[in-house]
Amino acid sequence: MTLPLTSRIALVSGASRGIGYAAARALAKAGAHIVAVARTQGGLEELDDEIRKDGGSTTLVPLNLTDFDGIARLGAALHERHGKLDILLGNAGVAGPSSPLGHIDLKPWNDVMAINATANFQLIRCMEPLLKNSDAGRAVFVTSAAAHKANAYLGPYAASKAALETLVRVWAEETTSTKIRVNLFNPGPIRTRMRASVFPGEDPMTLDTPDQAAQCILPMCAPDWSETGKLYDYPTRTLLSFKPPA
Secondary structure, three states: OOOOOOOOOEEEEEEOHHHHHHHHHHHHHHHOEEEEEEEOHHHHHHHHHHHHOOOEEEEEEOOOOHHHHHHHHHHHHHHHHHHOOEEEEEOOOOOOOOHHHHHHHHHHHHHHHHHHHHHHHHHHHHHHHHHHHHOOEEEEEEEEOOOHHHOOOOOOHHHHHHHHHHHHHHHHHOOOOOOEEEEEEEEEOEHHHHHHHHHOOHHHHHOOOOHHEEEEEEEHHHOOOOOOOOOEEEEOOEEEEOOOOO
16 A cells, blocks of 8 residues: 655654654654654664654754754755655754743843744755655644743743744745645644743643644645645644734
8 A cells, every 4th residue: 555655755853852753753654754853863863763663764864953054955965865855844943941031141042043943944945946846845834822922931932933933924925836835833732841841840641742743744744735824723623824913
């Protein structure tokens, strides 16, 4: 039986743990070849072991996404090796400091913006030509309700996710006449290490797992997915359109 994503190339950032790890495994089980990008070599090797056990294949890319030239080199390498990219999952993210804005130094602010916003901008720049070479390029970026709630003490994270959402929506508008479809995914509270670092008093066993969330990302990466410029809200299992402020 032919798997639904057979012969498709999927780049997953932040693939060494959490939602990225789970989504990479789910995409691989559906037949995609995974280009797994993360800082952590050990996590990537563990992912590779699990995907190979499932009969899938990976290319491991140990890369800090603040190495913007490294992202460009990755794009060139993918062009040379595959000539296309079918799926881009922009999952990598950092929480940053949980402090009042006036107590946050410029460096941690820049660090959060570099990963959560600028790195995704560079991925868009460098991967768009490859996605255009696909018969059905699909891009999904992981966001957060913090972008809209503007919670106190999560300023850098909230601002970076709001920037990401606007960036992705602009790209969706720019690619409506192409075969690329670009969307956002809000996982809500998920049992991840990053969630535990921000909410240490929360019982993680009350939360859904990354594997559960990944199952809702999978359809958004399929060639028959037609929506663009939308946000899939995992907590409510609803595909949402963006509306102007009241």
